[in-house]
Structure formats: structure tokens, C-alpha cells
Amino acid sequence: MRNSLRFKVALFFSVLGIALLLAQAFGVKALAETQEEKLIAALIHDDMASVLKNYEADPSLLPPFDARMSGYVSGAHRESITLPESVRDLPFGTHEIIIGGREIHVAIAPLGTARLYRVYNFNIYEKHFKQVINVLMAGTGIFALLTIWLSFGLSGLLVRQVAGLARQVKELRLGESAPIQPGRYDETELVGLVEAFNDYHQRMADMIAREKEFTGNVSHELRTPLTAIKTSCELLEQDAAISGKSRARLQQIERAADNMRELTSALLMLAREDSARDVEPVAMAKMIETTLAPFADQLARKGLDTIIDVDCELRVAANRPALAIVLSNIVDNAVRHTDHGRLHFRYADGWLCIEDTGPGIPAQALPHVFERFYQTGSPHSAMQGVGIGLSIVRKLCDRYGWRIEIGSEPGIGTRVSLRLPTANEA
Missing domain, CATH: 1.20.5 (Single alpha-helices involved in coiled-coils or other helix-helix interfaces)
Structure with a gap:
């Protein structure tokens, strides 16, 4: 799936903005936690220095001696906290311990031959600090949502002229001839x-x-001489003096003129962009009979049978001239390469199948039969074509949305399947 330019720009700014906000939030959090620890350490240091000085100046201020702890235990707050015996083994300095699920700071310092334990409870301060951090993170989330909204708005401003250019290009495609200013x-x-x-x-x-x-x-320069050739051939055919090889040559010229007219019509049809809209109901059986008419002599000469298993009432939705060219090229290939047997036409499930009993097409040649100028027959064959017929068939099928498939078995024959929707389906 392709995303719009606006979406990509908005996504980029959103990701960038959210990443910066998160980096800032976590950076502030880390810095605040570091400063909190430094502040607590400074408070404990100053308080311990003051307490030790007071105790040394006036020993009567000393708290009761705790034999269990082998030292004096005092609290910086009025709350009384009982220290576990494991604290006795801690070295001098400030330590963080957990008592009753709370984080307690204990400062241990030498006092004469004994030890002084000073207990500090900063839970209230830390609780407020965590609330501030939570507010900071919540604010980051709100600003992230705001960043997404602003990114889409800003991206709309950035790509508005690109969207305007796209609209003008569409207008040109629809027939607007004036250039874009x-x-x-x-x-x-x-x-x-x-x-x-x-x-x-x-x-x-x-x-x-x-x-x-x-x-x-x-259309003018080619059709005019072709029409003259066709008319001349028809007039010469009425001359009884022409017989034998001369009459055969005359018929060959007439067939070549007919092929040239069909090729010219096909090329002109491919050149017309609007021809794909000219679709009408076409009687399939009648169309097949019309297509076979020019090949009657060749079919008779080779003794080929034609079987049309198509309902006379069947009508397909197609462009009549295009379908005539497609069928004519398919039949021409079948007749040219089939020396005995039959041509079988049948329509089922939306597919028109044309089967012959010719020599078939080698498997390695099947993928290339629709390529321009590609030929599978011998270059010395008397009925050799120019390799353009099936290429035109493919282009016409693509133009009108008809599927075409070719299957073949060497020595058995070839089957061309053409997908043609009925007039009711269209």
C-alpha cells in the first residue's frame, strides 16, 4: 500500500517530536533523581557533622546506648525506628535499607570507641518527588498527542501545493490543454x-x-490502394481466360489484400484510445461463421471439419471489430498449421475455446507465442506468417479486458481459450 506524502511527513515529524519529548522527559527524570541523591547526601552530611559536634561538646545529649547495635541510635525525625541487627555489620558511611517496605537512610559514624547510627526518613519528600516525575511523564504524553495533531496540520500546509499540482495534472489528463502556471x-x-x-x-x-x-x-493512403487491389481482383476473377496458376496467383493476391486490410484495421483500432468504450451485444455463433467464411477455400482444400458448439442465442458483450480481428487471427493460425482433422469451437462458463488438431506448440515456445515477430514454425514453410498476428491479439485483449490462454500438446493440437462475458454479465 502506498501512503500519501502528507502522511509520511506527519509520521516523520510525529516520531521525531515524540522521540525528542521522551528523550527530554527521561533525561530530566534521570537528572532529577541524581540531584535528589546528591541533595539527600548533602543534608545527611551536614546533619551528621552538626550532631557529632554537639555530642562531642555535650555528651549528655547522647541517646541511650543500644547494646544490641553496639552503639548509639538516634533519629533525625521524631518517628522511632528499630534497626535490624544486620546494620551493625555495615561499614561507616550512609546506607539505604528497607524497613517495613520503606526506604530508610542510615548514616554510620565512629563516636569514640562506639558507633553512632543516625536514621533519616525521606519518604514524604521522595513521595512528592515521584508525583512530580509522574506529572512530568503525563505531560510528556499529552505533548506527544499534541505533537501528532500539529504534525498532521503542519504536513497539510507543507504538501498543499503538491496536492494542488496533482489536481491540475488530473485536469490535464481529463482533457485540459492549458499548461500549468x-x-x-x-x-x-x-x-x-x-x-x-x-x-x-x-x-x-x-x-x-x-x-x-x-x-x-x-486510413486513407493504405485503404484506398487496398480497395483498388481488391476490386481489381474481383473483376479479374470474372475473366474466364484466367485459369490454372494465374487464377491461383490472383486468389493469393486477393487473400493478401484482405490480410492487409485486417492488419490495417487492427493497428488503427489499437491507435484509437476511445475504441475500448464501443461495446455491444454480439451473436457469438454468427461471429464465428463470419470469421470462417474467408477461410472456406483453405478448409475445403485441406479437408478440415469445423464444429461450432455455441448456442445460436448466445450473445457476448464485446467490441465487434476487435473481436472479429482476434478471432480472424486465431483461426488463421489454426488453419495455417493444421493439415488434417478439425477446428472445434465451444463456449462454456464464459470461455470461448478454439481447438485444432495441428502439430501443437513446443512447451518451450508457449511463453513466447504472444511476442512480436516470434514464430514457432519452420522459416521455410510455405504458409509462414510474419509473427505479428498473436501480438495484435494480445494487445486487443488487454485493451478490452479479455483474458486469453493458450494450451498445447505436441502431436495432438492447440487450444486457445478466450474469456468473453455474456451480454447479461456485462
Whole structure:
């Protein structure tokens, strides 16, 4: 799936903003915890220095001696806390211990030959500190959501001109001929893109104009002499003096003219962009009979039977000229390569199948039969084609959305399957 440019820009800014916010939040948290420990350590140090000085100046201020701890135990707060005996084995300095689920600081210092245990409870302070940290993290989450919202808004401003350019390109594709005005855009990159597109669009328009002129010339300059050749052949056929090889040559010229007319029609149809819309109900059985008519002499000469298993009432939704060209090329290939047997036409489940009893197509050649100028037969064959018929068939099928498949078994025959929806399905 492709994501829009706006989504990508918003995602980038959102991820970047959230990453910076999290980095800042965790950095502040780590710094605050470090400063908290330093502050507690400084408070304990100053308090211990003051207490030791007072005890040394006035021994009467000393708390009762605790034989269990082998020293004096005092508290910096009014709360009385009983220390576990394991504290007695701790070295001098400040230690953190857990008593009743609470974190307690114990400062241990030498006092004469004994030890002084000073207990500090900063739970209330630490509780407030954690609340501040929680507020900080919650604020980070809120700012993260705000960052996402602002990112989408900002990305919309950044890509609005790109979206506008896309809309104008669509208008051009739908028939707008005026070039895009680069003055409507502020960004230098977009102005360059607009100028490049205008140049490309102009070259495409010139090319399309040349193609239309070419197809018009082809339609007139080729069809006119082909019609003259066809008419001349029909008149010469009525001359009884022409017989034998001369009449065979004349028929060959007439078939070549017919093939040229069909090829010209196919190429012109492929050149017309709007031809794909001309779809109508076509009687399938009648279309097959019409397609077979020009091949009647070849079928009779080779003794080929034709079987049409198609309902006379069946109508498919297709472009009639395109379907005629497709069937004509398929039948032409089948007749050219089949020397005995039959041609079988049948329609089932939306597929028109055309089967012959020719020599078949080698397996390695099947993937290439639709390639332009590709030929599977011997180059010395008398019925050799030019390798363009099936290429045109493929292009016409792609144009009208018809699926075409070829299956073949060497020595048995070839089957061409053409997907043609009925008029009701369309």
C-alpha cells in the first residue's frame, strides 16, 4: 500500500517530536533523581557533622546506648525506628535499607570507641518527588498527542501545493490543454517540477497529434490502394481466360489484400484510445461463421471439419471489430498449421475455446507465442506468417479486458481459450 506524502511527513515529524519529548522527559527524570541523591547526601552530611559536634561538646545529649547495635541510635525525625541487627555489620558511611517496605537512610559514624547510627526518613519528600516525575511523564504524553495533531496540520500546509499540482495534472489528463502556471507555486522545487511537467506534456501532446495525423494518413493512403487491389481482383476473377496458376496467383493476391486490410484495421483500432468504450451485444455463433467464411477455400482444400458448439442465442458483450480481428487471427493460425482433422469451437462458463488438431506448440515456445515477430514454425514453410498476428491479439485483449490462454500438446493440437462475458454479465 502506498501512503500519501502528507502522511509520511506527519509520521516523520510525529516520531521525531515524540522521540525528542521522551528523550527530554527521561533525561530530566534521570537528572532529577541524581540531584535528589546528591541533595539527600548533602543534608545527611551536614546533619551528621552538626550532631557529632554537639555530642562531642555535650555528651549528655547522647541517646541511650543500644547494646544490641553496639552503639548509639538516634533519629533525625521524631518517628522511632528499630534497626535490624544486620546494620551493625555495615561499614561507616550512609546506607539505604528497607524497613517495613520503606526506604530508610542510615548514616554510620565512629563516636569514640562506639558507633553512632543516625536514621533519616525521606519518604514524604521522595513521595512528592515521584508525583512530580509522574506529572512530568503525563505531560510528556499529552505533548506527544499534541505533537501528532500539529504534525498532521503542519504536513497539510507543507504538501498543499503538491496536492494542488496533482489536481491540475488530473485536469490535464481529463482533457485540459492549458499548461500549468508555475507562478501559482512558492517553492523553487515545485516550480522546477511544473516546468518539467509542462515540457513533457507539450511533447506528449505533439506526439499524440503526430500519431493522429499518421493514423489518418494510414486510413486513407493504405485503404484506398487496398480497395483498388481488391476490386481489381474481383473483376479479374470474372475473366474466364484466367485459369490454372494465374487464377491461383490472383486468389493469393486477393487473400493478401484482405490480410492487409485486417492488419490495417487492427493497428488503427489499437491507435484509437476511445475504441475500448464501443461495446455491444454480439451473436457469438454468427461471429464465428463470419470469421470462417474467408477461410472456406483453405478448409475445403485441406479437408478440415469445423464444429461450432455455441448456442445460436448466445450473445457476448464485446467490441465487434476487435473481436472479429482476434478471432480472424486465431483461426488463421489454426488453419495455417493444421493439415488434417478439425477446428472445434465451444463456449462454456464464459470461455470461448478454439481447438485444432495441428502439430501443437513446443512447451518451450508457449511463453513466447504472444511476442512480436516470434514464430514457432519452420522459416521455410510455405504458409509462414510474419509473427505479428498473436501480438495484435494480445494487445486487443488487454485493451478490452479479455483474458486469453493458450494450451498445447505436441502431436495432438492447440487450444486457445478466450474469456468473453455474456451480454447479461456485462
